Amino acid sequence: xxxxxxxxxxxxxxxxxxxxxxxxxxxxxxxxxxxxxxxxxxxxxxxxxxxxxxxxxxxxxxxxxxxxxxxxxxxxxxxxxxxxxxxxxxxxxxxxx
Amino acid sequence: xxxxxxxxxxxxxxxxxxxxxxxxxxxxxxxxxxxxxxxxxxxxxxxxxxxxxxxxxxxxxxxxxxxxxxxxxxxxxxxxxxxxxxxxxxxxxxxxxxxxxxxxxxxxxxxxxxxxxxxxxxxxxxxxxxxxxxxxxxxxxxxxxxxxxxxxxxxxxx
Numbered sequence: 001x002x003x004x005x006x007x008x009x010x011x012x013x014x015x016x017x018x019x020x021x022x023x024x025x026x027x028x029x030x031x032x033x034x035x036x037x038x039x040x041x042x043x044x045x046x047x048x049x050x051x052x053x054x055x056x057x058x059x060x061x062x063x064x065x066x067x068x069x070x071x072x073x074x075x076x077x078x079x080x081x082x083x084x085x086x087x088x089x090x091x092x093x094x095x096x097x
Numbered sequence: 098x099x100x101x102x103x104x105x106x107x108x109x110x111x112x113x114x115x116x117x118x119x120x121x122x123x124x125x126x127x128x129x130x131x132x133x134x135x136x137x138x139x140x141x142x143x144x145x146x147x148x149x150x151x152x153x154x155x156x157x158x159x160x161x162x163x164x165x166x167x168x169x170x171x172x173x174x175x176x177x178x179x180x181x182x183x184x185x186x187x188x189x190x191x192x193x194x195x196x197x198x199x200x201x202x203x204x205x206x207x208x209x210x211x212x213x214x215x216x217x218x219x220x221x222x223x224x225x226x227x228x229x230x231x232x233x234x235x236x237x238x239x240x241x242x243x244x245x246x247x248x249x250x251x252x253x254x255x
Contacts, residue, residue, distance in 0.1 A: 052221045058203040062196070081215055 001094050002031045003041065003068075010067050012097040015045050018060035019076060023047040028093030029073070041072045043096075044089035049078055101171055106250050108164040112237055115157045122146070122153040123230050132223045135216045147223070154205050154226055157233055158198075164240055165191065171248065191239045193232070201229045 003011070008027075016023050029042030043064065049056070057076050064072040077086045125146045126132070134143065162179065169176055169185045176182050183195040192198055208222045244250040 052218045054204070054207060054218070054221050054225060058200055058207065061203045061206075062199045065199070075210075080217070 001027060002034060002036070002039075003027060007067060008096050011043060011064060014063040014067065015043070015060055015074075016097075018056045018063075019045055019053065020047040020049045023049075023097075025096040026089050026093035027096055028089040032092070032094050041068050041070065042075070042089070043072060044075045044077070044086070044093055046077045046079075046086075051078075052080075053078060101167070102248055102250060105164065105167045105171060105244055105248065108160065108167055109241055109244060109250065112157070112160055112164060112241075115153070115160055116234060116237055119153045119157045119230065119233070122150040123227065126150045126223065126227065132220050132227065134220075136214065136219055137216070150223075150226075151205065151208055154229070154233070157237070158202060158205070161233065161237055161240065168240065168243065186240075189243060191243055192236050197232065201233065204229060 012025050015025050024046045026044040027042070028044055030036050030039035031041055041064070047053075053076055057074065061072065061074050064074060075085055075089060077083075129143060129146055131143060131147055131150075139147070162182070165186045166176070166179070166182045168189075168191075169182045172185070172189075174181065174185045176185070180195065183192065183198050186192045186198075187195050204222065204225050208219070208226065
């Protein structure tokens with residue numbers, strides 16, 4: 001996994017501050033592969049908070065972008081919809097919290 | 098006129114055009130009541146109107162960002178990244194806050210992640226984007242006024 005333990009801890013804190021204290025978090029995509037270099041930071045989270053969560057997601061995205069110094073892709077699943085990317089992130093990702 | 102001032106003048110002209118396009122696209126969205134419609138009911142025209150609106154919001158903010166970077170450069174502000182440009186623009190009173198700039202950018206990015214099957218999300222994002230338009234237009238006016246006052250520039254100079 002190519003994010004540091006400090007980044008992991010801060011990313012989880014950011015996500016839980018915006019999207020619920022019990023939000024589960026995964027890293028997925030190219031950053032899970034130690035053999036690769038660079039690449040986007042893709043994070044997936046599951047939360048039980050209801051609604052569209054637009055403001056919450058925007059707030060978390062801004063803080064995550066600042067943390068990693070680049071644009072972060074944050075996929076939020078609060079069980080309103082079912083999408084293939086949710087399953088891919090869970091199956092192929094690394095659970096951070 | 099210095100080459101760099103010519104660049105700023107040309108960016109002002111471009112933004113003045115983009116402002117007209119953005120206002121037109123915003124009016125179209127509001128006239129169609131897109132924020133209340135279900136994506137399932139979108140006609141092809143509705144989808145085109147929404148696509149144009151998304152593009153107009155994006156290009157307006159991107160070009161405004163380029164203008165701010167050019168102004169910062171002309172003012173000899175040391176910028177290691179775009180955050181420094183935004184910090185300068187906030188301090189100069191051109192934008193309200195760096196955070197608000199980032200919020201608008203993220204809101205428009207969010208629409209790219211939503212699919213037309215999620216009516217609730219799409220409606221909320223469109224409504225939110227509509228609330229951002231007056232702010233973007235105000236910032237463009239502020240940037241224009243700043244350039245006129247500081248560099249004695251106007252669109253007519255380009």
